[in-house]
Amino acid sequence: MIRRRPRSASLEAVFALLVCLAQTVMVRADRGSFTHAVDYGTEECLLIRVPKDQPHIISGSFDIVESRYSTDPVRVALYNSEEKRIWRSDYGDQEGSFHEKGTGKHWLCLENGLTYEQKRPEGERTDPRYKITRTIGFAFRVKKTVSALHEELLAGTVEGTKVDETTQRLLELADDLNENFQVLEDHMSFMKAREIVHRELHEETFTSVVRWNLLEIAAVVIVSFGQVLNVWWILSKRAASYY
Numbered sequence: 001m002i003r004r005r006p007r008s009a010s011l012e013a014v015f016a017l018l019v020c021l022a023q024t025v026m027v028r029a030d031r032g033s034f035t036h037a038v039d040y041g042t043e044e045c046l047l048i049r050v051p052k053d054q055p056h057i058i059s060g061s062f063d064i065v066e067s068r069y070s071t072d073p074v075r076v077a078l079y080n081s082e083e084k085r086i087w088r089s090d091y092g093d094q095e096g097s098f099h100e101k102g103t104g105k106h107w108l109c110l111e112n113g114l115t116y117e118q119k120r121p122e123g124e125r126t127d128p129r130y131k132i133t134r135t136i137g138f139a140f141r142v143k144k145t146v147s148a149l150h151e152e153l154l155a156g157t158v159e160g161t162k163v164d165e166t167t168q169r170l171l172e173l174a175d176d177l178n179e180n181f182q183v184l185e186d187h188m189s190f191m192k193a194r195e196i197v198h199r200e201l202h203e204e205t206f207t208s209v210v211r212w213n214l215l216e217i218a219a220v221v222i223v224s225f226g227q228v229l230n231v232w233w234i235l236s237k238r239a240a241s242y243y
Contacts, residue, residue: 036138050081059141091116112133
């Protein structure tokens with residue numbers, strides 16, 4: 001009879017880190033990073049399809065791209081397959097992230113003032129400056145847990161389903177570290193989108209300044225020409241009176 005020697009804790013730790021690294025560098029099609037303009041008084045939802053065979057992690061983040069406007073009417077929420085809200089941000093949050101476990105269809109909803117006015121005190125009106133279209137950057141990921149990936153890699157072995165407490169803790173920490181890196185990557189992409197918006201705003205401002213400068217120059221030239229004509233008319237009138 002062949003006896004298998006139990007793996008050491010250090011070997012388990014190394015394997016956990018390797019699993020984390022494999023999951024980090026793996027290219028997945030079930031993720032995305034986008035920006036979308038949402039009109040005031042509306043809510044738009046994105047359908048996220050999650051496999052039904054086993055629980056998966058649905059994670060992601062959001063960021064309000066246009067920082068020149070108030071974010072008070074904006075809220076982001078995640079709904080599960082039973083259309084039950086399992087996560088939401090608060091009104092006015094500039095950015096946020098979520099990390100939930102589930103199966104089946106999920107919806108990521110972007111709200112821009114749909115229920116904002118209902119939450120305000122009765123009789124208090126919303127500032128018209130709030131009623132504008134806002135651009136929201138958001139990202140989502142659907143992935144297996146690190147422990148599930150661990151079980152797949154060890155499928156068919158005697159110890160394939162045996163994970164001690166230390167290894168399980170390391171796997172959870174590795175998953176959290178991986179998620180934090182991905183959220184950071186999301187914010188980097190949002191910064192690029194915000195940079196584009198700021199560049200467009202800068203170009204619009206510069207164009208307006210140049211246009212007004214040209215108008216001022218034209219006004220100064222017209223006034224100066226008028227003054228020259230006025231002086232010429234006065235001098236010609238005096239010269240005619242001498243004769």
